[in-house]
Amino acid sequence: xxxxxxxxxxxxxxxxxxxxxxxxxxxxxxxxxxxxxxxxxxxxxxxxxxxxxxxxxxxxxxxxxxxxxxxxxxxxxxxxxxxxxxxxxxxxxxxxxxxxxxxxxxxxxxxxxxxxxxxxxxxxxxxxxxxxxxxxxxxxxxxxxxxxxxxxxxxxxxxxxxxxxxxxxxxxxxxxxxxxxxxxxxxxxxxxxxxxxxxxxxxxxxxxxxxxxxxxxxxxxxxxxxxxxxxxxxxxxxxxxxxxxxxxxxxxxxxxxxxxxxxxxxxxxxxxxxxxxxxxxxxxxxxxxxxxxxxxxxxxxxxxxxxxxxxxxxxxxxxxxxxxxxxxxxxxxxxxxxxxxxxxxxxxxxxxxxxxxxxxxxxxxxxxxxxxxxxxxxxxxxxxxxxxxxxxxxxxxxxxxxxxxxxxxxxxxxxxxxxxxxxxxxxxxxxxxxxxxxxxxxxxxxxxxxxxxxx
Amino acid sequence: xxxxxxxxxxxxxxxxxxxxxxxxxxxxxxxxxxxxxxxxxxxxxxxxxxxxxxxxxxxxxxxxxxxxxxxxxxxxxxxxxxxxxxxxxxxxxxxxxxxxxxxxxxxxxxxxxxxxxxxxxxxxxxxxxxxxxxxxxxxxxxxxxxxxxxxxxxxxxxxxxxxxxxxxxxxxxxxxxxxxxxxxxxxxxxxxxxxxxxxxxxxxxxxxxxxxxxxxxxxxxxxxxxxxxxxxxxxxxxxxxxxxxxxxxxxxxxxxxxxxxxxxxxxxxxxxxxxxxxxxxxxxxxxxxx
Numbered sequence: 001x002x003x004x005x006x007x008x009x010x011x012x013x014x015x016x017x018x019x020x021x022x023x024x025x026x027x028x029x030x031x032x033x034x035x036x037x038x039x040x041x042x043x044x045x046x047x048x049x050x051x052x053x054x055x056x057x058x059x060x061x062x063x064x065x066x067x068x069x070x071x072x073x074x075x076x077x078x079x080x081x082x083x084x085x086x087x088x089x090x091x092x093x094x095x096x097x098x099x100x101x102x103x104x105x106x107x108x109x110x111x112x113x114x115x116x117x118x119x120x121x122x123x124x125x126x127x128x129x130x131x132x133x134x135x136x137x138x139x140x141x142x143x144x145x146x147x148x149x150x151x152x153x154x155x156x157x158x159x160x161x162x163x164x165x166x167x168x169x170x171x172x173x174x175x176x177x178x179x180x181x182x183x184x185x186x187x188x189x190x191x192x193x194x195x196x197x198x199x200x201x202x203x204x205x206x207x208x209x210x211x212x213x214x215x216x217x218x219x220x221x222x223x224x225x226x227x228x229x230x231x232x233x234x235x236x237x238x239x240x241x242x243x244x245x246x247x248x249x250x251x252x253x254x255x256x257x258x259x260x261x262x263x264x265x266x267x268x269x270x271x272x273x274x275x276x277x278x279x280x281x282x283x284x285x286x287x288x289x290x291x292x293x294x295x296x297x298x299x300x301x302x303x304x305x306x307x308x309x310x311x312x313x314x315x316x317x318x319x320x321x322x323x324x325x326x327x328x329x330x331x332x333x334x335x336x337x338x339x340x341x342x343x344x345x346x347x348x349x350x351x352x353x354x355x356x357x358x359x360x361x362x363x364x365x366x367x368x369x370x371x372x373x374x375x376x377x378x379x380x381x382x383x384x385x386x387x388x389x390x391x392x393x394x395x396x397x398x399x400x401x402x403x404x405x406x407x408x409x410x411x412x413x414x415x416x417x418x419x420x421x422x423x424x425x426x427x428x429x430x431x432x433x434x435x436x437x438x439x440x441x442x443x444x445x446x447x448x449x450x451x452x453x454x455x
Numbered sequence: 456x457x458x459x460x461x462x463x464x465x466x467x468x469x470x471x472x473x474x475x476x477x478x479x480x481x482x483x484x485x486x487x488x489x490x491x492x493x494x495x496x497x498x499x500x501x502x503x504x505x506x507x508x509x510x511x512x513x514x515x516x517x518x519x520x521x522x523x524x525x526x527x528x529x530x531x532x533x534x535x536x537x538x539x540x541x542x543x544x545x546x547x548x549x550x551x552x553x554x555x556x557x558x559x560x561x562x563x564x565x566x567x568x569x570x571x572x573x574x575x576x577x578x579x580x581x582x583x584x585x586x587x588x589x590x591x592x593x594x595x596x597x598x599x600x601x602x603x604x605x606x607x608x609x610x611x612x613x614x615x616x617x618x619x620x621x622x623x624x625x626x627x628x629x630x631x632x633x634x635x636x637x638x639x640x641x642x643x644x645x646x647x648x649x650x651x652x653x654x655x656x657x658x659x660x661x662x663x664x665x666x667x668x669x670x671x672x673x674x675x676x677x678x679x680x681x682x683x684x685x686x687x688x689x690x691x692x693x694x695x696x697x698x699x700x701x702x703x704x705x706x707x708x709x710x711x712x713x714x715x716x717x718x719x720x721x722x723x724x725x726x727x728x729x730x731x732x733x734x735x736x737x738x739x740x741x742x743x744x745x
Contacts, residue, residue, distance in 0.1 A: 093710055100495045118496045215693040266584045266605030268694035283585060410496060414712045425695025428607045 038135035048341040049078030058091040058110035062165045065358035073348045099124040104335035107342040111161040113327040118410040120155040126332040128159040131343045140347035144371040148401045152327045161329030162346045166368040167290040168397035169225045169324035174285045175310035189316045196262040208262040210284035214271045215424035217416020225323030227251030228405040229316020239453035241444035243437040253433035268428035290324045294390040295365045321400040411451045489719035509720035522704035530679040536619040541626025549634045567624040575688025578617045607697035633667030673736035
């Protein structure tokens with residue numbers, strides 16, 4: 001008797017296929033945290049000959065030295081270093097997805113300090129204190145790294161990344177225009193506002209001010225750092241948001257005025273690159289941002305205003321120096337099978353020989369190695385580039401670094417995005433700072449409550 | 456040849472496997488995930504089952520409704536513009552008395568060939584206020600520069616126009632094929648009766664073309680509702696949340712906050728919306744076919 005293919009048969013076939021896929025999927029899973037801690041004593045540099053190290057890095061000037069000089073490490077150790085470079089969100093996604101799948105595809109990752117609490121909570125990074133104490137190679141001089149930097153790259157007293165970028169807040173201004181119009185170099189937030197007012201009339205073709213307004217957490221540093229000068233922080237010690245606090249709102253209001261009334265028309269969408277291009281292209285007279293821009297603005301190959309830039313470390317009405325706290329380092333994946341080699345690489349990265357070449361050959365004058373900053377060769381090179389004023393202010397700017405104003409919690413990305421979306425909307429839509437802070441306060445309260453803070 | 460159940464299984468097996476792997480399994484996984492609290496950066500918390508909590512959070516979040524509104528606005532505007540332009544160009548290309556239509560039919564495909572990411576990146580530069588070519592042209596003719604991507608209203612207009620620019624050729628292709636397949640007798644009869652061009656279009660062309668129009672609108676609506684690449688590259692959902700459509704909202708929840716349960720719930724809601732809208736169009740197509 002002819003048997004027809006019924007719906008029941010179809011479902012059985014589909015179910016069989018589904019079960020097959022499920023079993024295949026299970027077979028592909030696996031992985032666990034990689035090899036244990038340091039074996040004791042500095043490793044022999046040639047011990048890992050033939051091995052390959054995989055890095056996933058965030059793009060930025062700090063990785064230029066790694067890309068250019070990795071051959072030195074490869075030669076010294078007989079290993080191969082493979083590097084993948086992405087924009088920050090993509091680099092973070094790749095590292096997190098690798099860590100959640102526990103495959104250990106990456107040995108080393110870029111670590112922005114603001115993601116440290118998140119990574120530490122998830123145990124994605126190898127703690128480094130034991131490596132520093134038990135397996136230090138002569139490449140590493142821990143005393144050469146600014147103490148504030150290692151403190152910031154630590155969570156609950158445990159170090160998780162060696163910092164290769166230490167950035168603080170700085171105001172860059174067009175010294176030539178200031179001198180032309182008899183404006184004194186801004187030392188306070190009030191000076192910045194009054195200079196902006198003068199410049200708006202005196203130089204109508206140039207925006208008096210520029211800064212970050214893009215609606216992402218990467219812009220948060222500008223706004224929280226500025227308001228710190230007013231003695232205000234977005235959160236109190238219990239992680240309860242205080243966006244509507246009068247001091248905080250006043251700080252936000254002044255910066256909002258600078259961005260709305262004295263900033264470029266597209267201020268609401270400016271990322272750090274775009275804001276920097278406004279200044280380096282001669283389209284803005286002042287920029288409050290990170291110290292990392294100093295070398296860029298004075299490089300004639302990268303900037304149209306080289307030789308015309310002044311630098312200051314302004315303070316707010318509360319006497320606090322304005323911040324732009326950002327640190328970045330290299331961390332070892334908890335799932336790496338090459339932790340000893342990875343640790344050797346981290347030490348090479350921060351070595352005097354690598355950072356000296358980085359400063360003198362690549363022109364990266366804010367390299368965070370105090371041995372290099374105190375050297376005669378560095379001082380001479382800075383003078384030749386016209387960066388003496390900038391390099392002299394660098395150590396002070398690093399000492400100014402504080403995290404008192406910073407939401408150093410795993411929920412940082414969500415907080416930053418939520419806050420900056422409101423700020424960016426306000427800049428674009430002409431809202432006042434008060435209105436924006438009233439609108440964002442309940443959203444931040446919701447995030448705190450979801451995370452179990454602010455009880 | 457006498458086909459048995461075994462033959463059917465052999466022939467259908469690979470297709471079934473692809474369907475299960477590519478469609479059913481991921482959809483089921485997303486659905487299950489939407490009922491769990493699951494954050495990739497908090498593995499210690501596990502993936503506890505929380506029932507409809509993610510949906511409750513989503514449906515009480517003003518940001519979700521704001522994103523939904525932006526999605527509706529973007530979809531309706533982009534689809535309407537794509538259809539209107541596509542129909543106008545298709546009607547022109549369908550005319551035998553115009554020269555150069557052959558070349559135009561080829562050139563017009565260029566936007567369709569480019570990937571959305573490339574289009575987004577290209578227009579991001581072109582629309583830039585200080586250095587973009589469009590603003591340079593505006594300045595050249597004495598007009599004020601426009602912050603296309605930094606002004607809330609202009610940002611939404613810009614993403615709609617860019618999307619319409621990419622997909623109008625698709626509408627042209629499909630509508631032109633439909634126009635070319637229409638019978639000539641009704642048109643000849645109408646002309647003999649003294650009907651105007653507009654009368655012909657409204658009373659003959661549109662009704663006969665209804666199934667094709669429904670297909671164009673269906674595909675465009677589904678595509679526009681889930682458009683992500685171009686908006687992400689052009690504005691990132693900004694300024695503020697001016698262009699934060701549902702796909703951008705979902706991306707932020709899933710790939711910036713890594714809140715997989717919440718973003719899965721968002722995805723399921725999007726699937727329900729698209730299914731409801733699509734079934735409306737499909738019914739329309741069936742009705743027109745009958």
